[in-house]
Structures are given as structure tokens and as C-alpha cells.
Amino acid sequence: MQNNEVDIQLGNLSLDQLNSLLVKLKQKTAERKQAIKAASKAPPRTQTDIEKLADLQGLDLSGLMREISKR
Numbered sequence: 001m002q003n004n005e006v007d008i009q010l011g012n013l014s015l016d017q018l019n020s021l022l023v024k025l026k027q028k029t030a031e032r033k034q035a036i037k038a039a040s041k042a043p044p045r046t047q048t049d050i051e052k053l054a055d056l057q058g059l060d061l062s063g064l065m066r067e068i069s070k071r
Contacts, residue, residue: 032056 010018036056054060059067 013021036053054063057063057067
């Protein structure tokens with residue numbers, strides 16, 4: 001979806017609908033951050049754990065390795 005399509009769809013929403021959408025987005029963001037934090041606490045023990053951690057951060061395995069090396 002392009003920016004102008006998003007603008008048009010959001011422009012058609014009422015203020016209450018926009019506020020509701022904002023609350024849902026903030027909630028999903030907080031849940032995602034919590035899931036990443038929980039997955040990062042214990043070191044991964046299997047390939048599945050590593051793939052799950054990469055997926056939670058929206059990275060592939062090589063991107064996850066670069067992220068880890070930054071820390």
C-alpha cells in the first residue's frame with residue numbers, strides 16, 4: 001500500500017476510530033517489545049529459538065547476528 005492510499009483510508013475515519021486505531025497500535029507495539037524482551041533474556045538453545053528471536057525482531061538470521069554483534 002502506498003502512502004497516498006493510507007492517507008485516503010485514514011482520512012475517511014472518524015476521530016474516535018483514529019483514536020481506537022492508535023490505542024491498538026500502541027498495545028501491539030508494547031506486546032511486541034515485551035515478547036522481544038522475554039525472548040532475549042535467556043540465551044537461545046536451539047535453532048528454533050534463534051529463528052523465533054530473529055522473527056520477533058523482524059530480521060533474518062544474518063540480520064540478527066549483525067544486531068547481536070552491535071551489542
